[in-house]
Structure formats: structure tokens, C-alpha cells
Amino acid sequence: MTDLPKTFDPGAIEARWYAHWESAGRFRPERPDAQPFTIVIPPPNVTGSLHIGHALDNTLQDILIRHARLQGKDALWVVGTDHAGIATQMVVERQLNERQQKRTDFSREAFIAKVWEWKEESGGTITRQLRRLGASCDWANERFTMDEGFSRAVIKVFVDLHREGLIYRDKRLVNWDPGLRTAISDLEVETKEVQGKFWHFSYPLADGSGAISVATTRPETMLADMAVAVNPEDERYKALIGKQVRLPITGRLIPIVADEHADPELGSGAVKITPGHDFNDFEVGKRAGFKPADMLNMLDADANLIQTADGLIPDDLLGLPGSVARASVVERMEALGLLEKVEDRAIQTPYGDRSGAVIEPWLTDQWYVDAATLAGPAIAAVRDGAIRVVPETWKKTWFNWLENIQPWCVSRQLWWGHQIPAWYDEDGTPYVAEDEAVAQALAGNKKLTRDPDVLDTWFSSALWPFGTLGWPDQTTALSRHYPNDVLISGFDILFFWDARMAMQGLHFMKEVPWKTLYLHGLVRAADGSKMSKSKGNTVDPLGLIDRYGADALRFTLTAMESQGRDIKLDEKRVEGYRNFATKLWNAARFAQSNGIGASATIEPPAAQLPVNRWIVAETVKTVQALDLALADLRFDESANSIYQFVWATFCDWYLELIKPLLGPESAAAEAAETRAVAGWVLDQILVMLHPFMPFITEELWHALGERSYDLILAKWPMADARAIDPAAQAEIDWLIRLVGEIRTARAELNVPPGARLPMIVRDAQPRTEARLGAQQAALARLARIESVTIGGAATGGAAQIVVDEATFVLPLEGVIDLAAERSRLDKAAAAAEKERDSLGGRLSNPSFVEKAKPEAVAKAREDHAAKSAEADRLRAALARLG
Template sequence: MTELTKTFDPAEIEQRWYAHWETEGLFHPDRPGAEPWTIVNPPPNVTGSLHIGHALDNTLQDILTRHARLQGKDALWVVGTDHAGIATQMVVERQMAERQQKRTDYTREDFVAKVWEWKEESGGEITQQLRRLGCSMDWANERFTMDEGFSKAVLKVFVDLHKEGLIYRDKRLVNWDPGLGTAISDLEVETREIKGSFWHLRYPLEDGSGFIEVATTRPETMLADMAVAVNAADERYTHLVGKQVKLPITGRLIPIITDDHADPELGSGAVKITPGHDFNDFEVGKRAGIAAGDMLNMLDAKAQVVQVSDGLIPEAFLGLTTAAARKAVVAQLKAEGFLIPHIDKDGEEHDAEPRTIQTPYGDRSGVVIEPWLTDQWYVDAATLAKPAIEAVRSGAIEIVPKTWEKTFFNWMENIQPWCVSRQLWWGHRIPAWFAEDGSIYVALSEAEAQAQAGAGVALRQDSDVLDTWFSSALWPFATMGWPEESSRNLHGRYPNDVLISGFDILFFWDARMMMQGIHFMKDVPFRKLYLHGLVRAADGAKMSKSKGNVVNPLGLIDKYGADALRFFMAAMESQGRDIKMDERRVEGYRNFATKLWNACRFAQSNGIGASSSAIAPDATLAVNKWIIAETIGCVQAVDLALADLRFDGAANAVYQFVWSRFCDWYLELIKPVSIGEEKGSIDPESKLVAGWVIDQILVLLHPFMPFITEELWHAMADPAHARANNLIVAHWPMADAQSIDPAASKEVDWLIRLVSEVRAARNELGIAPGVRMAAHVLDASAETAARIERQTAAIARLARIDLASGAAPVGGALQVVIDETTFVLPLEGVIDIGAERDRLSKAIAAAEKERDTLAGRLGNPSFVERAKPEAVDKARADHADKAAEAERLSAALARLG
């Protein structure tokens, strides 16, 4: 054995073992004939750095990967990074700005070359950080969504979908980021609550017979209004339907139409319709028969006012930002009498009613997002969604937790066309070429497009690139080399066994992998989808840089070690719930690692080494039969929990077994007794059993805490017979129920209950641990008497009591009842019984008073309803503590006799 150092130092062993695993190729699947097992990582942005969400996501994946590997499967964890179109282009442009340069100073080709240069120099930070977390990924086959092979797959998918009519070009509203100058996805839109205003406007009827009142939070968009909508059931406006309104400022004539979007219960019941600048209005416009190409667009790519097709926007408004246009529009409406003033509760007049407005912002640019009418490429998501919906309904894909299915179906059954084009230079350029006559040719190469167009036809390639989510949707099969026939064999690797992701990308990534995977591979991309929650701050708030409550996982690793952070993530991951970050718990799991380290040091000092067999040794002693049964029970519990993806159940099962059953009890029960100045020794049978149990613990714990377990696995081995294999490729324990002896287990459980009860009772009465006491046994059955006889030495050593014969003397005594037997421990001469009664009585009264005060507060509806949730939770926890304390002290008083 390699003697363990006195102090457990995570930093020293983590770097050493990870380098060893990677250098030896132990993450690479290389088990011919073994059952293949595959998982792919959600590729992090190449610009990214490890955040706490990554730490959770990748810890759970690594647990499953290491577990599969230990089960003898040919486990592959596909690793790679995403080119992250917007984020990466922003990083490089920001660096250029520091040198007083901008993207347009370069040709497109030169700029892209600079991005590749940045990627090679600085784009691998997060992959190094994943190594620090202990992720056993197949780095030998690391992928990148812009590498040559993956790019071929992306282009083929686009071309094939276009041929099938599932990709098309259309004019629709998109989320437009004026700061970045591109369309963005819903996931890149951050909704903020902004203090805004609600303006009420008069729109005059064309015939001069009156007005119709509308209300809006965006009065500037009236410059592009195309209708006013009322509900067909709203009798107030029946006589106006079909008439026209003459818009203030522009003088445009627009119709009054009916549409269910207008709610008679909200405001005036009439709403202005600007189909070119509002998603709801766009749908209303389509239902009214307005073609997208005819919808008015009053903004340019920088969200500045431009002239619309009918030329009716006054020149004074052209070039204004939306904010400036809003002020100008309101001022003119007010001056011309078309603004209806708002009267507040004090009777004072204001231009508008104050409102809190849900406003969309770009999560990267920080500017207000505009619904903008543009020509973009779209995927017919509704058609692709149908097989994915059926896959979940049929059970071909199991979503865990199942509660997410309802949300999945609701979104997929109402899915909208997917905008897949982005106005960037970095990314997969769309394989489409335009001719001067408006014809579009989609092909894998310019040569193929030219062949389609014919000789002499001038072509210009689309300048847009594809949405990053489009390419990452191919991750489960394009990473395997599809569509190349000579690529890595997809057999057994597709479908993947499981996918783990945050619930927040269920639709943006998970669902789209289902769509593309089923369409191109004719099978689901994964058999099981596990959706974990968010890691929140300790108070339950969402982490954000602006709040200053973001937790850096690398800082926690530096402080407590990767194993402690990983175990925290697993132990706290309860299906369907978010995780509250608690650094004290991480510290607690560091203490758990230290306890295991010290247990192995104790074993070494007593001649206990690694086991030579995966099968439990033969045992005759009850304590050894008991720990073998406990070990098998732990294996069964972990197996069941991992099968159900109950990471918390698996982690807590092994934690309780290691801390309580093995360290606190078994090692105590087999600890040698010193006689005089001579130290005793552990019996040979217990040494064999203890070594076997430690081996089982290290294998069970390895998926959760890989570094310390690998270190201890090798340290416990006999140098003369060093382990041929690393723990990472050892064998998962078998839960052999034949090795369980129920009678022995019951006896040791009885012993533990007796010792625990005696210790607790002594502690409540303030009796020092070292004080030995006599114990008289009453009403013991023959079975209990036999147990007492066999366990006399253990009882005397662990409970610090000496079993006495005869009746107990009269007077105060501590009484412990275990099953049918009462153990009476006389207190005369041990403590002052009267003083102890007084102390306990006062302590009980104090605990009950606090308990009742807290109960009164919790019984007050005003407190429960108005107090902060964390204050109510604390009051409930304090009440439970005081109630338990009062009960415990009362039991101690009763024991005095």
C-alpha cells in the first residue's frame, strides 16, 4: 500500500489523475464486443467559460458516463463546442474596436479568417475548465460545429430540406436586434419590466362623423398603422365595421375590421393594427387579407424611421430613432387634439397613463428588440414536429421528469415557422445563390448552383448565415461523421442512450434534435431526455451578474475540490426542482471526502488493504455479515436510483452508507481493543471484509467523486500486487442477495440502536462520555439475552456501560427501552438528580415557550401572507426545532424515574 498523507489535498490529486486518464486514453471507447453506450454534451459556446449551470449539467452527464463504463459498456461521451455565431462575432468585433477597427474595414473572407485565428488562440477555455470538473469526455474526437465534416452535414441538411419544400424563403416578422443588425431567436430575447406609458388616441372617421378611441404603449408605430380592429361581438362598433379612419399625421385611410384579437373588456375595445411591427398585429393583418409583402415597414435595420411604400410619413420624422419618433408623434397628436389626456386619482391631467411594460431586449446587445418585417429563410417546423410529438407520445422518447411532457406538447402542437437565417459573417453561410431576375438556386456548392442556373447567369450568394441552433440540432448524428459512408460507425451510437439538458433549451435544442434526427436518421436521437432545473442563489433568486449573486464553480473547486462540488450537484438534483446554491453544503461534502480519506488511513494503519475478489468474503462474525448486507443494500439502492435518473437518491444512499454505516459504526465495531500499553489488532476475517467493503465504496462513489476514489483505489493496493486496472475501468458491484444473513443484520442493528439510545440519554443528562456506568437488564427475552452475551464487549466499549446482575437499586435512574428490554442505569453518585430535574424542567419550559410563540406567529394569516417566503420558512423550521427540543428534553426528564 502507498501510505496516505495525513491531510487530504484535492488540488494535488485532481490534476495528476485527470492527466493520467486522458494520456492513457481511458475516456475513449475501445471495448470491442461490449454494449455501446452514448451521450452527447450540449456543446457550450466556444466563447464560454464554465458557469454553475454548466457544472450541474456536465456533472450529471459524467456520473452516467462513468457508471456505464464501470458496468462494462463501451461508453462514449461526445464532446465539442458550438461556433456561437453572434457571441463569437461580438467578441472579435469588440477586440477590433479596442484597436479602432471595425468589421467592415475587412473583406468578409478576411474577417472570418480573423475569427478562426481567435478561435485557435482563445476558443478553448471552457474545454480546459470541463477537465477541471473531471468530465470523462472523448477528447480524442472533439468536434466543432464549424469543422469541415460537420459543415458538410449542415449544408446537406439545408439543401435536402429545401428540395423537400421544408425550407423556404418568406417575408415575416422576426425578433430584430438593431444593435447587432440581425434576427435573433426567442432564447436570445430578455424580457425586462420597464416603467412606461399607455397613451389613448382619437382616430377620426373618414366621413367626419366622429372618432374611434385606441390605446397603445407604442404611439410611434401609428405611422405604419394599417387597420383598427374591433370584436365582432362588440355592439358598440357594429355600425362602424367597414368604415375607414383617416390617421392623424399621415392622413392614411385605414379600415375598421373585426378580429377576435380585440377584447371588448380591455380599454376601449378597439386596437390599432400595425402588422409590420407587432407579432399579434401581423397575424391580424394576415387574417384580414393583407399580404406580408404589402405590410408597411417604417424602420430600417438600425431601428430608425424610414419612408413606407405609400410615402405618407412626413419628412420631419424620417431618420428619427424610435424613442425620438415617439416624442415627436405624441407632441403632434397633442397639438392637433388627437391625444386623450389621462386623469389620475387626484384629478390631475397627464398625457399618458403610467404602466409597467414587458419590454424585449437583446441579451447580448442590451438594446430594445424590434419586431421587424424582413425576408428570411424558414423551416416548416410544424411538419417536422409531428413525428417528434408522436415519438414522445409512444414512449420512443421518455421525458424525465414526465411533468415536462405537457409543456412539450403544448409548444410543439402550436409551433411557428422557424427562422434560420442570421445577418452575420461568422457561421455556416446559407447555400443559396440569387440571380438578377429574382430566381434562387439552392445547392451544395456554387458550381452546382451555376449548373442549375445555366451558363452566363450571374449569381450572388446569400450573405446570411444559419442560426446556430440549426447546426447544433444535428449534433447526435453529425458528430459521428454523417453523411460520410466512411465515417465513424453510427451503429449502436445512434440513437444516443440519454440526453441531459436544462429545461430552458427544451425547445431550442432538444426538440429540434428530435425533428432533424427523426427526419434524417429515421429514428429518435435519444431514448431518454432528462431535464434538470436551474441552480439558483441561496435565497432562491435567479443568478445574474447585475444582482451580484453569480457563483463561480472554479472558485468552489479551488476551495473545496471538484469532488465536493460534483457531489453537491448530484445530491441536490431532485427531479423537477431547482437547486439552491449552498456553499456550506459543498464544504460538508468536502468533509465527507476527508472522512473517507481518514477511514482509509485507519484501514492502512491496521493492515487492511484492497480486496483480491469482487465477491464478498466468507464471514462468520455478525458484524461482518451485517456490513456485507449493508453494502449490498447500498448497491441495490444506487442501482435503482440511477436507473430512474434519481441522482439525489443515488448520492444520498452512498453518502449515508459510507458516513454512518461504514465509518461511524463498522470501523468502530471492529476497532481493536488495547490491553494495557499494547495495541490490539483487527481479526483476519474483519480485515478481509473491511478491504472488500472499501473497494465497493470506491467503485460506487467513483461516478460522483472520481478523483479521491481513484487515488484511494491505488493507495489501498499492495505494492507487490498493484492493481492492473484503474478504477475508472473497474467493475461495478453486483448486488448478490445470497450473501445476506438476516439474523446477523438484525443483531447488529439492535446493537446500534442500544448504543445510540444510551449515548443520547447520557448526553441529555450531561454525563461525560468517559464516565462508566452500571446497567441492569429487565425483561430480556431469550433472544435478547443471547445477543447481550455475544455483544457484551462491544456494548461495554461503545456505550461505556458495565452490565450488572441483580435488581437495580432504588433511586433515580436513567432508563433505555429497546424492544421488550429495559436497561436501567442508576444515577446515584453520577449526577445531582435534583439539580438535573430542575435544569431539564427549566429547559423544557423555555423550549415550549419559544415553540408556542412561533406557533402563534405561524397561525396568524397576516404573517404567513405578508412576510417574505424565506421568513415564513425560517419560522417553520425554528418551530419544528423547538418542538423537537421540548420533546427530547421531556423524554430525558421522564428517564430520571
């Protein structure tokens, strides 16, 4: 047994134990014959740093993996990082820019070499930070989405899907990010409301018989208009369908087409159609008979105007950004007398979530996955229960998105990433193959050029549950650990990653990738607002670890993780759970000083004393509650169960109740039994608490005695109901309730702490009388009861307490000034009632509830509840005095 320092210092403990666990291989013990349990980490970007969302996500995973390990399972937590195509390329390009260099100064191979160089030097930041959090991943087998084995899996998936007709090349509109010069997905687009204008133009009919009015928020795109659409049922325009208008500025002729996209109730009812630069217009254009290859594009990769057809763009506008050309187009329309009016309007504008550039719908050739076909089995898996979604409320979102899924654009115009395995001949025909030699064999003697694009990062990470286990090779790890057991994920990547893993896993493995999908909420600021750097309200988890320890942060996040709700993180909660760790530390020091050490048995020791039989039963009940909560993934309930048991049941009550049994005046047999039981319970606490607070528990495990194994490899307690003694439980529960009521009464009535009071007991049944006799010493010490008299009446004022059938009377004559105390309580209760009623009046006023800020209404409700409780408490105290 090692004497514990007086002060709990988490910093030194954490660094020492993590290094020991990792170097000793404790995270992946050899258990080939045990039941497998598998979690894959949502691979963080190799460019990333630990943020509070990572801390929540990985804490929850670590709890499950440590719990499974303690249960003796073959627990595998697959760890690795994502190559993060766009983010990583941006980081490296930014470094080049600082040296007055740019990517295009290098060959593709030379640039990629620089990225790998950066990865080796700086790409391990987040994995080092995960270690500080206590994440017990299988670091010995860390994966990277660009490592050789995983890259082989990515190429095979692409080639196989292409051969099956599920990947194809098509000319379609994409979200083009001119800042990054690449296509991005819908999920990487952020829509913001900006103040703009709505221009109304007049387009002359080609036959000179009149004009038709259209409106637009992007006047420059009129240069690439290909039609004007009207609703086929709109009587105003039926006669015009099939006619042509002469496009102002350039004079091109475009048709008037009938399409239900045109809403007769909106604006003039006529809509300009630019299929090369608007997603809705693209669909209208296809219905009107325009082939995508014939649709007009007027922008280059930088979103500057270019000439793609004779006479499309006036020469003086060529090379201008679209936003700059806009003013010139409007001026020309006004000069032609064709500008009807201009309105101010709030416009929903798309931006790239990484570049911040305005996104342009851009017509280009890209590679697409037939997501609708792959989505079918993923929909069925959730509907049939093969994938359990927790909370279930997310199932509706899952179905809605997958049932309406669009083709998935998987090509990106980057250099860093998995280069698409396609080679083109001089006619542009693609040959998709595992390598160039196979492609050349398919093409014969034709000269081939490789597709320069890379795959969307999410394409590769969709293979994570099986690609990390060695697929396409049929490895032992794959056969044992696929499907995974649980995926812990933020709901915000449900579509980016979770659904795509389900699609690919079901297609290639013919099984779901994981049996359970747990979606947690966001970590928000203490006031409930979303954290953002611009607001200055982000929380650095590493800073919290520095101040309070990783255990305290982990426990805070777990205790606040309630299914279907976001977390409002208040640093005071972290401080509070640091105090919880300190309380456990002090309990262990108390144990050491009283000869309580490591238990010699896994089974509970034999016990005769009610207090010891009670604590054994309470321990078993806590194991039962923990097992149930963790099985249901109710993390907050699991944390609350162990917290209440440690703080209240064990520290506040049991250790207090057994103090007399540990003294020199106690019988040797009783003292020995109590030390054995207390040591056993403390061991069970350390095991149960270990998944939540791994560092302090491992430290205390070894400090309490010589151990043949580390706590991380201990055995999870058995919830053996045979250890529950109802009679002992009932007796000690009664004692705790009685002492608690006496303490409350003394505090409410300002009884001096040192005053010892007599107690008169009325209406007690024989069982209560027997308990009073057995527990008189505890009542004397814990409740300051001088004597107990069965029957009789108190003279003068007294406090009355009712517990079960009996009334317990505490005479107070001469102990306190009864009249002054009645007056104090009455005034305090009246003041609380006045504030309660005032707040109640505000809350019953619809004007306040509807118009005040939500946080003000919430605060008023909080205060009203507090004042109501205070008033009730004070009136109850007054009633005690009779």
C-alpha cells in the first residue's frame, strides 16, 4: 500500500498512467477466444486539433470500450485519421504561400511529397491530444485513409462499383467552389442570408409583337439564358409558348417553353432559364429537350466570365468576375430601356464552408455514384431493426434523406487524395481499372492519360468499418470484428459519413457496418448558444484538462449527455466533478489511515452487521443500474448512478456509519468484517468508475494494495441479486432518512450545531423500537441525539418529524428562542411567497412569455421554481414548531 498525498493532482497521474497503459499493450490484450466488441473511431481530420465535440464523442466511445474490456471481451477500438483532402491541401498551400510559393510551382508528385512531409511532422497533433483525454484506442494498429492497404480498398470499391454500373461519368451541375477550384457536396455548402436586389427585365419577343417580363437576383447570368419558362396553365402566356424572345445585349434567340416550375403567382409568372448555372433551371432545361452537353456555361474555374460559344459574352466583359460583370449588365439593360424596376431583397446565398467563397452552380463532367440504388438496403436495415438508431427520433431523418437522395458527386479537383483510377484515350473514352497496366490492356494500343481528379474524402471514409480491418483481404480481424458493435457519431455527420458507411458496408460486406448507431448532440455554450470563434465562446478541452484534469472533463460530458439533447457546458460543472474526484481521493486516504486496503476477493466478503450487508446490497444495485444504463446507452443515467453511490451512499453515509466500528473500542470481529467489506466496496467503486474516470481510479487501485494486474484489465462486478439483504437495507435506509430529517430540522430552526437534544418517540411499532435500540449510538453521533424516550410528551415548544409510522419529537425549550424563530420563519416565508407570486404573474402574462428573450423566460421560470420551493420549505419548518 502506497500512502496517498494529501492533495489530488491529476496532471502527474494522467501522464504517467497513459504512458504505462500504451507501452504495456493494455489497450489491446490478447483475447482471441473472447466475445468480440468493436468500435471504430470517427476518423478526425489529420489537420485537426481536439475540440469539445471531439472530447464528447471520444469520451463516450472510451466508456464503452473500457466497459467491454472490463467485461472480458475482445475489445477493439479502431483508431486512425482521415486524409481530409480539401483541409490538408489548404494547410500545405497556405504554408507555401507564406514562402511566396504556390502549388502550381511544383509537379503534382512534388506537391504530394510535401503533403506527406507535413503529415509526418504535424499530422499527429490530434492523436496526441486524444491520448491526453484518456482514449484507450488500439494505437499499435493505427490507420490512415491514405495508407497503402486502405488505398487499395478505395480503388477496388471504385472499380467494382463502376463495373456494376453504380459509378458513372456525367455532365451535371455541381456546387463549384471558386476559392478552392473544386466541386463540393451539398453538405459542404453553408447558406447565408445576405441583402441583395431583385431586378425586373423586359425581354422583347423576336417577332416584335411585344415583350415578356422576367426577374432575377443574378443579372449577369442572362448572358447564358437558354429559354424563358411559363406555366402551361397560365392563360396570360399560352399563346406565347413556342415563340422566341431576342435576348437583350447579345441578340441571341431563345424559346418560350412550358414548364410547371414557373409559378403564375410569383412575380410576372415568367422565369428566365439558365440551365448551366442554376439547379432548378438545369432540370427545366432537360425537360425542354436541351442536352447537358449543349447547355451554355459562361464561367471559368475562378468564376470569371469566359467565351464558350460565339457571341455569348461581350468582349469587354470577358475575364471579369460575375459579381463585377453584374453592374455592367444592369447598366446596359437600363440603357436599352429594358430595366423595369429594382427591389431590395434578402437573398439566400450559398458559401463554401471551408473557403468562404460564394458557390457557383457549374456545369462540368464529374464522377457520380448511383446513391439511390445503394440507399435501398440502408433504408431497409434501419426499418427492419438490423441497425438500431439511438435516439429513435433520428430514424425519420434517416429515411427522409435516403429516400430522396441524389446522385453523389465523388470527384474533386484536388491533388491530395485518392486519384481516380480512370484513364482516357484521345477521344475522351474512360477506362476504369485497378492500375494503368490493366487500363492499357482494356484500351489496346490507344494512348492513355490519367484522370487528374481525386475522390471525395467521404468516399474513402465510407469504407472505414471494413477497410480498417484489412478488406479486401479476408483477415481474421475482419471476420471477428465486422460488423462493428456501436458507432458513436455526432448527428451533424449523419449524411456525410454514417449513411454512406451503411450503403457501402451493406453493398460490399452484405452486412450492416454496425449494429447500433448512437447520435449525440452538440456541445453548446453555458447559455445554450452555439459555440463559434466569432462569438468568442468556444471552449478548449485541453485548457479544461489542464485546470481540472481529464477525469473531471470526461465525467462532466458523460453526466450531461442525455439522449436527444444538446449539452450546455458550464465550467462550474467541470469544477464540481473535479471536487467529486477529490472526494473519492479523500475517501481512499481515509481507508488507508484506517487499515482498509485492496480486497482479496471478487465476491463480497461474508457480513453479519446490517450496515455492511446494506452497503454490499447498495453496491450490487449500483452495478445493476450501471449495466442497464450502459446497455441502453443512457450515459447521463450511468454517470448519475455511480456518482450518487460514491458521493452520498459510500462517502457521506457508509464511511460515517462505520467510523465507530473501526476504532479501538470496537470488537475485533466487527472491525475485521467492516475493513474487509469496505475494501471490497472501494474496489468495486474503482472498477465501476474506471470507464468514466480512468486515471484516478487506476492510481487508487494500486495505492490501496499490491495488485497482480492493472485496473484497466480488472473484472467488471457481477450484479448478483443474492447479495441483496432486504432487512438490512430497510434498517439502514430508515436510519439515513431519520438522521437526514433531524439534520434538516435542526438547520431550518437554527439549532446550534453542538447542542445535543433529547428525542421523544410516539406511535412507534416494535420494529422501529428495535431499530432505535440498535442504532442509538449512530443517532447520538450523527444526529446529536442525547437520549431516546419511547412515549411521553414534550413540555414547551418542540420540532416534530414523521418517519414512516412514528413521530419523533425534539424538545427545543431553552435551546432556541421559539418566538423569535417563529417570527423569522414567518417573515422569510412571506418574502419568498411574495417573490414567487410576482414571478408567477409575469409568467402568466402572454405578452412577457411571447415577447421576452427565451433566456429571460427560462430564467424567470427557474427563479419561480426556486422561490416556490423556498416558500414551501420555510412553511414546513414553521409547521414543525407547532
